[in-house]
Amino acid sequence: xxxxxxxxxxxxxxxxxxxxxxxxxxxxxxxxxxxxxxxxxxxxxxxxxxxxxxxxxxxxxxxxxxxxxxxxxxxxxxxxxxxxxxxxxxxxxxxxxxxxxxxxxxxxxxxxxxxxxxxxxxxxxxxxxxxxxxxxxxxxxxxxxxxxxxxxxxxxxxxxxxxxxxxxxxxxxxxxxxxxxxxxxxxxxxxxxxxxxxxxxxxxxxxxxxxxxxxxxxxxxxxxxxxxxxxxxxxxxxxxxxxxxxxxxxxxxxxxxxxxxxxxxxxxxxxxxxxxxxxxxxxxxxxxxxxxxxxxxxxxxxxxxxxxxxxxxxxxxxxxxxxxxxxxxxxxxxxxxxxxxxxxxxxxxxxxxxxxxxxxxxxxxxxxxxxxx
Amino acid sequence: xxxxxxxxxxxxxxxxxxxxxxxxxxxxxxxxxxxxxxxxxxxxxxxxxxxxxxxxxxxxxxxxxxxxxxxxxxxxxxxxxxxxxxxxxxxxxxxxxxxxxxxxxxxxxxxxxxxxxxxxxxxxxxxxxxxxxxxxxxxxxxxxxxxxxxxxxxxxxxxxxxxxxxxxxxxxxxxxxxxxxxxxxxxxxxxxxxxxxxxxxxxxxxxxxxxxxxxxxxxxxxxxxxxxxxxxxxxxxxxxxxxxxxxxxxxxxxxxxxxxxxxxxxxxxxxxxxxxxxxxxxxxxxxxxxxxxxxxxxxxxxxxxxxxxxxxxxxxxxxxxxxxxxxxxxxxxxxxxxxxxxxxxxxxxxxxxxxxxxxxxxxxxxxxxxxxxxxxxxxxxxxxxxxxxxxxxxxxxxxx
Numbered sequence: 001x002x003x004x005x006x007x008x009x010x011x012x013x014x015x016x017x018x019x020x021x022x023x024x025x026x027x028x029x030x031x032x033x034x035x036x037x038x039x040x041x042x043x044x045x046x047x048x049x050x051x052x053x054x055x056x057x058x059x060x061x062x063x064x065x066x067x068x069x070x071x072x073x074x075x076x077x078x079x080x081x082x083x084x085x086x087x088x089x090x091x092x093x094x095x096x097x098x099x100x101x102x103x104x105x106x107x108x109x110x111x112x113x114x115x116x117x118x119x120x121x122x123x124x125x126x127x128x129x130x131x132x133x134x135x136x137x138x139x140x141x142x143x144x145x146x147x148x149x150x151x152x153x154x155x156x157x158x159x160x161x162x163x164x165x166x167x168x169x170x171x172x173x174x175x176x177x178x179x180x181x182x183x184x185x186x187x188x189x190x191x192x193x194x195x196x197x198x199x200x201x202x203x204x205x206x207x208x209x210x211x212x213x214x215x216x217x218x219x220x221x222x223x224x225x226x227x228x229x230x231x232x233x234x235x236x237x238x239x240x241x242x243x244x245x246x247x248x249x250x251x252x253x254x255x256x257x258x259x260x261x262x263x264x265x266x267x268x269x270x271x272x273x274x275x276x277x278x279x280x281x282x283x284x285x286x287x288x289x290x291x292x293x294x295x296x297x298x299x300x301x302x303x304x305x306x307x308x309x310x311x312x313x314x315x316x317x318x319x320x321x322x323x324x325x326x327x328x329x330x331x332x333x334x335x336x337x338x339x340x341x342x343x344x345x346x347x348x349x350x351x352x353x354x355x356x357x358x359x360x361x362x363x364x365x366x367x368x369x370x371x372x373x
Numbered sequence: 374x375x376x377x378x379x380x381x382x383x384x385x386x387x388x389x390x391x392x393x394x395x396x397x398x399x400x401x402x403x404x405x406x407x408x409x410x411x412x413x414x415x416x417x418x419x420x421x422x423x424x425x426x427x428x429x430x431x432x433x434x435x436x437x438x439x440x441x442x443x444x445x446x447x448x449x450x451x452x453x454x455x456x457x458x459x460x461x462x463x464x465x466x467x468x469x470x471x472x473x474x475x476x477x478x479x480x481x482x483x484x485x486x487x488x489x490x491x492x493x494x495x496x497x498x499x500x501x502x503x504x505x506x507x508x509x510x511x512x513x514x515x516x517x518x519x520x521x522x523x524x525x526x527x528x529x530x531x532x533x534x535x536x537x538x539x540x541x542x543x544x545x546x547x548x549x550x551x552x553x554x555x556x557x558x559x560x561x562x563x564x565x566x567x568x569x570x571x572x573x574x575x576x577x578x579x580x581x582x583x584x585x586x587x588x589x590x591x592x593x594x595x596x597x598x599x600x601x602x603x604x605x606x607x608x609x610x611x612x613x614x615x616x617x618x619x620x621x622x623x624x625x626x627x628x629x630x631x632x633x634x635x636x637x638x639x640x641x642x643x644x645x646x647x648x649x650x651x652x653x654x655x656x657x658x659x660x661x662x663x664x665x666x667x668x669x670x671x672x673x674x675x676x677x678x679x680x681x682x683x684x685x686x687x688x689x690x691x692x693x694x695x696x697x698x699x700x701x702x703x704x705x706x707x708x709x710x711x712x713x714x715x716x717x718x719x720x721x722x723x724x725x726x727x728x729x730x731x732x733x734x735x736x737x738x739x740x741x742x743x744x745x746x747x748x749x750x751x752x753x754x755x756x757x758x759x760x761x762x763x764x765x766x767x768x769x770x771x772x773x
Contacts, residue, residue, distance in 0.1 A: 035658030036674070074448070260660070260677075267657040277449075277653040281642040282409030282673040282686075293663040298410070298674050301643065310658075 006054075006138060007118035007200070008047040011105065012040060013060035014125040014194065018164055019250050021366050022346065026065040029057070029126040031250075032329050032347070034257050035310050036297040038069050039244070041275045042131070043124040043195075048076050049271040050134035052122065054083030056112055058105050060090055060098065069276050076274045088112060101216035106207045113200070121203055125194040129253055130241035131266050131273065132195070137235050141197040146233035148202075150176060150223070151195035153237045159186045164245040166192035166219055168234055176232040179224040192219075193237055240265030251344060251364050254310050254327050257295055280313050288319060297330070304334070318353070325361070343367065376456040378428045378491040380513055380570070382421050383484065385477055386414060386501035387434030392622045395752025395770040396722055400439040403431075403501030405626070406705045406723065408633055408642065408649075409671040409686050412443060413620060415651045416506070417499045418450045418459070423647055424509040426497065428457030430487050432480045434473060437463055449652045462487060476591030482580040488573060496576060498569040498593065504629050504640065505566075505617040506647050512611045513570055522575045522606040525549065525598070526568040526613050538564035539594050541610050549608040554594045563610055566617055569593065575606065616640040623768075627720055627748045630686050630703045634669055654689035654706070664695060680710070688723075697727075702734070711759070718765065719749040727751070728759035735765055 012029030022031045029040030040057070047055055055078060059066060066087075072078075073085025088109045090098055099105040102123070106113065113121065120141065122134055132151075141149040152168050162183055168190040169178025196218075198206075206222055215221035223232060240262060242253035256262045267273060280299025285291065290305040297313035304321035312330040317323055320337040327344045334340060335353035342359035346369040351357065355373050359365030367373065390402025397405060403414035414431070421429050429452060433440055440461075447459035462484050464473050474480035481488075481498065488496055495516065497509055507526070516524040527541055535556075541563040542551035551560065579597050583589050589596045602608055616639050618629040632638040642649055656675025661667055666681040675690035680697035688706040693699055697710045700717050707724040710716055714727045719734035727733060734749030747766035751757060756772045763769055 258660075263657065263660065272655045273657065274655060279449075279648055279650050279653065281649065282671040283659060284643070285667050285670045285672065285682075287669055289668050291661045291667055292665060294661050295658045296661065296672075297658045299643075306661075 004051075004120070004138065004142075005116075005118040006050075006052045006120045006122055006134075007113065007116045008043075008052040008055040008134075009106075009109075009113075009121060009123050010040060010043050010047075010055065010057045011102065011123070011125045012057055012063065012066055014102070015127045015164075015244070016062075018127070018245050019247055021247060021368065022250070023062065025062060025369060027059060027061075027063050027126070029059075030063075030066040030069050031126075031244075032312060033129060034254060035295045035312055037273060037275045038066075039126040039129065040066065040069070041273055042129050043126060044076050044078075045271075045273045046130070046132045046134055047122070047124075048078065048274065049131075050138075052134065053078070053080060054086075054116055054118065056086045056088050056109060058088045058109055060105070063087075063089060071276070075276055086112060099216065101220075102218035103207060103210040103221065104216035106203070106218075107211040110207060113203070116200075118200055121198050121200050123194075123196045123198070127244050128193045128195070128241055129244070129266070130193070130237065130239065131268050131271050132237060132239070132241075133271075134195075137195070137197055137237075140235045141233070144174070144233045145231065147198070147230040148223070148232045149197040149235050150232060151193045151235050151237050152190045153193055153241055155189060155191045155243070157186055157189050157191060159184060161243075161245050161249070162186055162189065162191075165189070165243075166194070166223070168192060170234045174234055176223070176227060176234050179219070179227055181219055181224060190234065190236075191243070193241065193243070195237075247344075247364070247366065248362060251327065255308070255325075257310065258293055258308060278313050286319070304336075304338075312347075326364070346371070349373070375490045375492070378457060378493050380426055380495040380497055380509075381457075381488050381491050381493040381573075382417075382426050382429045382497040382499055382509070383481055383488065384414070384417055384421075384429055384431045384499045384501055385480060386431050386440060387437075387474055387480060388500075388502065389435040390502065390621060393626065394623065394768045395750060396623070396626075396720070397436070398752060398770060399436055400753075401433065401435045401437060401501075402621070404440040404443055405620070406688055407504065407620065407626070408630060409688055410654065410673045411649060411651045413504065414440070414443070414501045415450075415649055416504050417501060418444075418452070419647075419649045419651075420505075420507050420509060421497075421499075422450050422452065422650065424507075424511075424513075426509055427452065427454055428491055428493075429459045430462045430484055431459060431501075432474065432484065433461055433463045434480075437461070443652055445652070450650045457491065460487065476595075477593045478580055478583050478589075478597050479591035481576075482584050482591070485577060485580065493573050496571050496573045498571065500567040502621050503567065503617060503619055505613075505615065506640070506644075506649075507568070507613060507615070507617075509568075509570070512568070515611050516570045516572075516609070519547065519609045520607060521570075521609045522572050523598070523601055523608045524570045524611050525608065526566040527563040527610045528566055528613050528617050529562050530564040532559070532562055535559035535562050535564060539567075539598075540564060543610040547609045547611075549602065549610050552598050552602055563612075565594070566613060570611075575601075623720065623748050623750055627703060627718075631684070631701070633671060633686065634684055656689050662695070665693075680712075701736070705753070719751070719763070721751045722753035722755065724754045725751050726756045728757050728761060730759055731757050731761045731763070733757065733763040740765060 012027040016023040078085035167180040286303035299314040314331040318336040345367040386403040390397040452459035659676040662679035679695040680693040694712040711729040713730040740746040
């Protein structure tokens, strides 16, 4: 562990709109993922595993589920006297209290940042599922003497995905020389993973200056507006990640975990992904259960057929039911002899016996929280 | 300044559990894994919390490392309290010298000052070797209602098994008139469950008297209960109906696990009103492979199943490789069953590796002489090499 003071800041509400069905009653950070997690677990665990012991979570709206999930931060070992987890709901000495962009959000929590004795600040959103070694990113930031380091990955994007991305042009020295916001392009791109490192002093200058000039977007006003003025370096993340830009990529990112190679890269032995404990009993497989190629959270009781599915904690699948290619979130009850294919159900959905629900691979059917079918 | 507690629990967890052989070589019996994601001690601890008892002393002595580590600050059971909470109480040194706990009564005697700090009216004495769900608060109400000095939880056992237990004879009001520890010819079928509630002032007196009697064996069943009965103290039997199982032997540990898979046996871990708490593993969800076959089983987070699993219990992080077959068995945390291995009627301890095509145990119907049949056991942290055979009844405590 290096003797280096880093403050982690997580933006829990950025990108809420890309999966609006799932963020209707929650933040992006509290969207359920991978059978037992919430999206915020990934950056938060990465921070903890990278030795970051002080983390602020910036929220905007719909954050009740997020507060409930994070609690005191104990499950991430962040219930600390020194540092630890701090929840930062909107706080209004900025005019409206509702920030319009990253810079304004940072200005809103400036007192918190100022009080930290960190030398560096690492910013992350909740749209990337990865087990990232932030230590390497900070090393790179320090060794290059950058003002800002942007984490990116080389990825093949569709036009739809690119329109929900920030794309970097990078020169041979690894310096960001061009920044495209939501461009109309497709193909292989250097896509931003919305993870940045800044020196705290530098950050202070840009945040306070931005506030005085009413600038609110970090991407637009700083990365794009001052590409050549500041030393903005790009750090390539060449390990496993998936990025959630739509319901389609949300579905695919979940399903990617059925591949054991992907699981090995995301769930690394000495870098565990932490999440809230629910004290569920083990999964019970009943007589006549038939389960294949599925990821299953604790507390499920399965008496039917389950194939190519992600089942979250506490799901019940009754006798004779068949659930395939679906994501079933926690505490759902799927009745006897149901036939379910390509469906995403939010929490506590109840499907009565013998219902048939079918979506398709590129457009899974979505059932909202608490729906009773 | 200590807040007064009406009732404090003292949990006897220092026993060796010698009849679990290799499984308790490096850990006390209450730390032995049970039921897929629990350890035996989770049951009395969860019962305490669910019953509203928030102050628990856990008396430890034999191999306490795993147990102390597991209990930690008590947070998983909500027992990390400002006032009360769970406290591990190993033997300690005093100005007069150091002593081991010489018996169940002596262990409590040596910790009188722990209980006294909370100035309790009652003390519940519990043990860490049974699987059951019980509301101690109801028992306490019963104790108060009867104006008892001592209430003993009893369960009706089959007549032929009665001589294995402490047997009570009680009158129509539940007053205990006779008590016999493991009688050859039992006069009733009311067996003591090893769960007592005492009026603390009364118990304290008997503990001190017992300690001063050099010939006494410092044991509840042998001394305290008979002594109190002899002095006509008010002693009542609290009848318990429900699942209760001693897990003191390899066979009973195996059976108690298998009971979880039997829908006709009333031990429900899925009851939201009586949650069983445990230290949860930090593992990804379990993955059941494309060619896996799994039925009638309980499996926990972190498991990877690519083989066949039937009537079995897999603890966290167990891996069953493709082509391996596990039936009627218990595989404890972190163990790997390699391809082609067959595990039947067996208990495999924590962090073991069972090599390719190895055979552990057999089905009773495949055993030529039924007297030779029994559960096969592999202790903790053991490697079984490829193609090796572990016979029924065999207990493996070294790599083979």
